[in-house]
Amino acid sequence: MKVLCLFSGGLDSLISTIWTRRQGFEVKAVYFKTPFLDRKIPEIFAEKYNIDLHVVELKDNYLDIVINPKYGWGKGANPCIDCHAMMITTAGKMLQSENAAFIVTGDVVGQRPMSQRKDTLKLIDKITGMSEITVRPLSGKILPKTTAEKMGWIKREELMDISGRGRKRQMKIAQEYGITEYNQSTGGCVLTERTYKNKIIDLIDNEQLTEENVKLLKIGRHFRTKNKTKIILGRNKMENEELKKLTIKEDKLIFPPQHKAPVALIKSPYNQEDIKITEKLIDYYSIKTIHNDINKEIVRI
Numbered sequence: 001m002k003v004l005c006l007f008s009g010g011l012d013s014l015i016s017t018i019w020t021r022r023q024g025f026e027v028k029a030v031y032f033k034t035p036f037l038d039r040k041i042p043e044i045f046a047e048k049y050n051i052d053l054h055v056v057e058l059k060d061n062y063l064d065i066v067i068n069p070k071y072g073w074g075k076g077a078n079p080c081i082d083c084h085a086m087m088i089t090t091a092g093k094m095l096q097s098e099n100a101a102f103i104v105t106g107d108v109v110g111q112r113p114m115s116q117r118k119d120t121l122k123l124i125d126k127i128t129g130m131s132e133i134t135v136r137p138l139s140g141k142i143l144p145k146t147t148a149e150k151m152g153w154i155k156r157e158e159l160m161d162i163s164g165r166g167r168k169r170q171m172k173i174a175q176e177y178g179i180t181e182y183n184q185s186t187g188g189c190v191l192t193e194r195t196y197k198n199k200i201i202d203l204i205d206n207e208q209l210t211e212e213n214v215k216l217l218k219i220g221r222h223f224r225t226k227n228k229t230k231i232i233l234g235r236n237k238m239e240n241e242e243l244k245k246l247t248i249k250e251d252k253l254i255f256p257p258q259h260k261a262p263v264a265l266i267k268s269p270y271n272q273e274d275i276k277i278t279e280k281l282i283d284y285y286s287i288k289t290i291h292n293d294i295n296k297e298i299v300r301i
Ligand code: SF4
Pocket: 034, 037, 078, 079, 080, 081, 083, 084, 115, 187, 189, 191, 192
């Protein structure tokens, strides 16, 4: 019997996936890629533990739930309830084509403040309508029975009763399962970072939250002029090269005349005034001369 395991590459999803395999099921791990996650992490750990990984991209409507989440953001710009529900719903839709019986997640009751409280797990089940086919082995003993249990495919005594934010139980299980290396961070989703929130708000306010602009957030120093034009300056040679690659024909790329100075990308629309400010910024970040007047013309994001 085949099972779809939601796999982020973090310790909890690694344990739930290996637990599923140890129960004798054929495992297909599914990693839902968003513009805010690092795809390398799940790939590294899937390869290390011989897990069959399938990458599914949550594209256009993913940005819609970031802009306008029905259940709000957490402390960052993270729409965790909407996002988690979207992942489970998408996995549920794949069951038939994959000929799989149910879904397994690495959810732990109380582990995350927004999407893994007991009440929010219940809410997610209500949104997806898939409570019967969503198995959460790490907390399964303290959650209602699912179809997999009712049908005798899995046994309650094999499920775990982990809850709360601690990681000690998971670390012990990791040892038992021969998981010697795992990703130490709990998520790896930049949307949860409070410092990232302002950058997202800026893009939303300027109606520029697109996948291309999200890619640019990973590079350089970002500024917005009083005309609302976005300017990005490379901080090193690698970022200068990256900016060149991510420039589209409507944008303007300015190469500095001096050596060891930042390349600047001006996002469209822009005007002559924005170009002049960009030149001043290049100058400022090249020779460290303070131009008192520039602070009145620009906002660092
Ligand atoms: S942390 Fe990021 S990827 Fe995970 S549920 Fe929240 S928004 Fe989605």
